[in-house]
Amino acid sequence: MDAPTNGPRERRAPNPQRRSERAHRAILDATAELVGEVGYAKLTMEAIAARAKVGKQTIYRWWPSKAAVVLDVFERRTGTPGDPLPDTGDLAADLRTVLYATVDEFTDPETDRVARAFTAEIQHDPDLAATVTERLTRPNNEAFRERLRAARDAGQLDPDIGLDLALELLTGPITQRWLTRTAPLTHAYVDELLAAALRALGPR
């Protein structure tokens, strides 16, 4: 049995890096909970610090603003915005992978909560709207268009269809169903959507 003073260094005092990782995770967890409880507008750095049991200055070490923390909560579930889509050469299979992941994300309670908080807030907060566009929407859309552009160059898409419209035909129905909650978002729905959308987009 090791006496504490004889143990390796990380037994004697918590490893600073591990402590730092724990604080980082606690802040993101606290933010995710609070966004669900009080909404984005009423969320404060003070409340996040209290819930995460850290000092406010610890939050500011990593994040300049509330929007930045909440964006990171979103991204830890959805991956880095702008990451390239898979490209196996099989457009339908690659889009299926991506859109399955999209509906999984939007049916995940934490992601759903943050996405709804953003959706609410960007309607009347132009600064947050600009941040979300720049950090999430624009890079994600560009990565999506990039995959469609490769497919178009390979002759798999009708060259006369705009890439913006192609993106919107593939993702707009999911956005609308999520927004209006009219029917469940399932993988079977993605399959049905994909078959129809690719018929619209394929070479004539």
Add this chain to the structure above:
Amino acid sequence: MDAPTNGPRERRAPNPQRRSERAHRAILDATAELVGEVGYAKLTMEAIAARAKVGKQTIYRWWPSKAAVVLDVFERRTGTPGDPLPDTGDLAADLRTVLYATVDEFTDPETDRVARAFTAEIQHDPDLAATVTERLTRPNNEAFRERLRAARDAGQLDPDIGLDLALELLTGPITQRWLTRTAPLTHAYVDELLAAALRALGPR
């Protein structure tokens, strides 16, 4: 020159029906302005009454709640929810009429303001979300599906495509573009969308 006391009755005292119509319109105008200025959550019947220069009881004569007034502001621009779509037998032409009107509505500042206020608020107000679904989304979607059903029965649509998906392919891209403000909503966009969506939905 008529002296006031000799004029017809409506010259001597305001016609009660006309007064009532003026109050009704003043309340809707005041609500439309206030939704834009303070948002839905902070809108109060008191503020509407003050802006419209009527008593609060006048508002309650016609509307049981704030949600009901705001829904009427929306409807005076968009028409009665659930009204049947045109049916000339030419599906593409009828959808073009409807979707042109949709983008006109969503680029109208008053409708845009109210729609964004609802979009924000239904993310965290389940009662309002239920009211909007029941009063707007469900009847409008049912009218839309009804027109698509007629087209399907006439052999103009692929019988294997679900009417919900058909509706979402035709309207989801518009909703998403409106929500994310990524590009302008124009009639030319409707034309492009319609051509592509009908290719997805047409008989094989």
